[in-house]
Amino acid sequence: MALRTLAAKKTLTTARQGLALIQSRSLQTFSLPDLSYDYGALEPAISGEIMQLHHQKHHQTYVTNYDKALEQLDGAMSKGDAPTVVKLQSAIKFNGGGHINHSIFWKNLAPVYQGGGEPPKGNLGWRIDEDFGSLETLVQKMNAEGAALQGSGWVWLGVDKESKKLVIETTANQDPLMTKGPNLVPLLGIDVWEHAYYLQYKNVRPDYLKNVWKVMHWKYAGEVYDKECPQL
Numbered sequence: 270m271a272l273r274t275l276a277a278k279k280t281l282t283t284a285r286q287g288l289a290l291i292q293s294r295s296l297q298t299f300s301l302p303d304l305s306y307d308y309g310a311l312e313p314a315i316s317g318e319i320m321q322l323h324h325q326k327h328h329q330t331y332v333t334n335y336d337k338a339l340e341q342l343d344g345a346m347s348k349g350d351a352p353t354v355v356k357l358q359s360a361i362k363f364n365g366g367g368h369i370n371h372s373i374f375w376k377n378l379a380p381v382y383q384g385g386g387e388p389p390k391g392n393l394g395w396r397i398d399e400d401f402g403s404l405e406t407l408v409q410k411m412n413a414e415g416a417a418l419q420g421s422g423w424v425w426l427g428v429d430k431e432s433k434k435l436v437i438e439t440t441a442n443q444d445p446l447m448t449k450g451p452n453l454v455p456l457l458g459i460d461v462w463e464h465a466y467y468l469q470y471k472n473v474r475p476d477y478l479k480n481v482w483k484v485m486h487w488k489y490a491g492e493v494y495d496k497e498c499p500q501l
């Protein structure tokens with residue numbers, strides 16, 4: 270009888286420990302990052318209404334759905350539900366990509382009084398001249414690629430951290446730049462989804478692309494470049 274009680278107690282203790290382990294293993298979630306400027310601070314290049322909707326509604330939705338998909342993935346993995354694990358991959362890529370891309374985009378922009386629109390300086394400025402001939406040529410190329418992109422997506426200036434070369438790429442939907450090459454690191458990303466410009470520019474994407482450079486925060490891009498390509 271005594272032995273039985275001990276065994277029962279031991280089982281109960283083990284079960285409690287298991288429960289504690291499950292309870293202490295909390296799932297990492299993501300949240301909407303704050304902007305370092307007011308919604309209206311990028312006017313007239315980008316209206317405050319667009320910025321508020323874009324940040325509070327669109328980016329928030331990517332974050333919410335990313336967290337939801339990760340929670341479902343966690344549940345599916347703990348049950349060994351392989352079909353559901355595979356099924357969730359597209360939602361994770363789309364919403365996770367949306368979160369990653371927009372988090373970069375907000376840092377790529379700055380009000381004029383915080384340096385928005387000031388041309389790149391230092392090592393990145395030199396590298397642009399070397400790889401593209403001039404900043405104007407780079408801007409023209411990115412605008413042309415952004416305007417030509419069919420449907421929704423992004424146009425990027427990135428650096429290949431192996432070859433140290435600058436590259437211009439486009440990605441569809443919310444694919445991050447890394448989907449075009451594992452060595453590519455984004456310096457600047459321009460959102461060419463209609464939600465980024467339609468309320469102000471209607472269907473004239475080239476006008477949005479022309480004006481977004483007036484609030485481009487090259488200082489951020491230069492810092493990323495220096496981190497990825499430290500000068501010897």
Ligand SMILES: [Fe+2]
Nearest residue numbers: 327460462465
């Ligand atoms: Fe967007």
